[in-house]
Amino acid sequence: MNIEDDAVTTLEDLKGDLAQRFKWTPSGGGSIEGAIVDADMAALDRDGYVIWENLLGDEQCQQIREIVRPWLGHTGRNTFEGRHTQRIYSVLSRTRVCDRLVDHPRVLAVLDRLLMPNYLLSALQAINILPGETAQLAHHDDGFYPVPRPRAPLAAATIWAIDDFTANNGATVVIPGSQRWGKRRPGPDDRALPVVMPAGSCVFFVGTLWHGGGANTSSGERLAVTAQYCEPWLRPMEAFSLSVSREIARTVSEDIRRMLGYSIHPPFVGAVDGLHPLRLLETEPNL
Numbered sequence: 001m002n003i004e005d006d007a008v009t010t011l012e013d014l015k016g017d018l019a020q021r022f023k024w025t026p027s028g029g030g031s032i033e034g035a036i037v038d039a040d041m042a043a044l045d046r047d048g049y050v051i052w053e054n055l056l057g058d059e060q061c062q063q064i065r066e067i068v069r070p071w072l073g074h075t076g077r078n079t080f081e082g083r084h085t086q087r088i089y090s091v092l093s094r095t096r097v098c099d100r101l102v103d104h105p106r107v108l109a110v111l112d113r114l115l116m117p118n119y120l121l122s123a124l125q126a127i128n129i130l131p132g133e134t135a136q137l138a139h140h141d142d143g144f145y146p147v148p149r150p151r152a153p154l155a156a157a158t159i160w161a162i163d164d165f166t167a168n169n170g171a172t173v174v175i176p177g178s179q180r181w182g183k184r185r186p187g188p189d190d191r192a193l194p195v196v197m198p199a200g201s202c203v204f205f206v207g208t209l210w211h212g213g214g215a216n217t218s219s220g221e222r223l224a225v226t227a228q229y230c231e232p233w234l235r236p237m238e239a240f241s242l243s244v245s246r247e248i249a250r251t252v253s254e255d256i257r258r259m260l261g262y263s264i265h266p267p268f269v270g271a272v273d274g275l276h277p278l279r280l281l282e283t284e285p286n287l
């Protein structure tokens with residue numbers, strides 16, 4: 001269908017953008033060589049996760065630590081958030097310091113293949129696991145969408161090590177291959193591996209992979225930033241369209257803006273008063 005020929009005669013016509021005013025633009029993931037993305041996809045298919053070492057430099061990690069630390073106050077409200085874990089939600093509404101983690105080309109290149117176009121950011125949190133924390137209940141991140149397994153992932157997550165992740169300081173624990181499981185849950189005989197990686201590294205995993213925060217039996221803290229993403233037709237965990245102002249939406253990258261919800265899942269999902277949400281940034285005063 002094109003703008004001159006706006007007849008909608010088949011259901012296929014509804015799979016496109018009816019207005020065609022805000023064209024789909026390629027993501028920053030396009031800068032990653034296809035063979036690298038092929039290898040990442042093969043690891044995800046086999047193990048459910050892939051580790052990328054040293055994507056951030058020391059200075060970037062230090063900057064994140066300095067900006068995030070003053071906000072780390074109270075500990076979790078339950079054992080899932082972690083009684084000895086500090087969390088900051090809605091990081092995007094507070095600082096720009098994590099933006100390059102959210103739209104990192106390596107992450108977007110994989111998301112471009114894993115999820116449908118105009119996938120959304122579902123959460124962005126800083127998670128600081130303190131000494132004395134016990135292991136978090138194993139879970140998979142798209143488990144709150146009531147769609148039976150086995151199935152393709154509806155979401156994906158990154159966990160960025162801002163401090164070194166070690167076997168005893170709370171490194172995320174993953175169960176390789178568990179993304180393929182149907183109804184079963186992890187048991188004591190399942191091989192659970194701590195994601196040991198230096199600060200600046202990232203573990204990317206699919207929403208169907210069983211995992212959890214590890215126990216921190218060390219004397220140091222474990223700071224991480226986690227960005228989660230979901231299909232464009234699902235409700236994200238964090239309501240960014242309510243928590244992130246339009247002023248901020250105008251300043252972030254095009255990829256982040258799209259992932260905040262300034263995008264459409266064709267033909268109508270995400271529309272505002274019948275129009276593309278980007279129109280709000282053109283016409284409305286800052287809110």
Ligand SMILES: O=C(O)CCC(=O)C(=O)O
Pocket residue numbers: 080127136159170171172173211212213214224
């Ligand atoms: O902090 C971690 O390593 C994992 C946290 C997690 O999986 C969660 O809170 O959903």
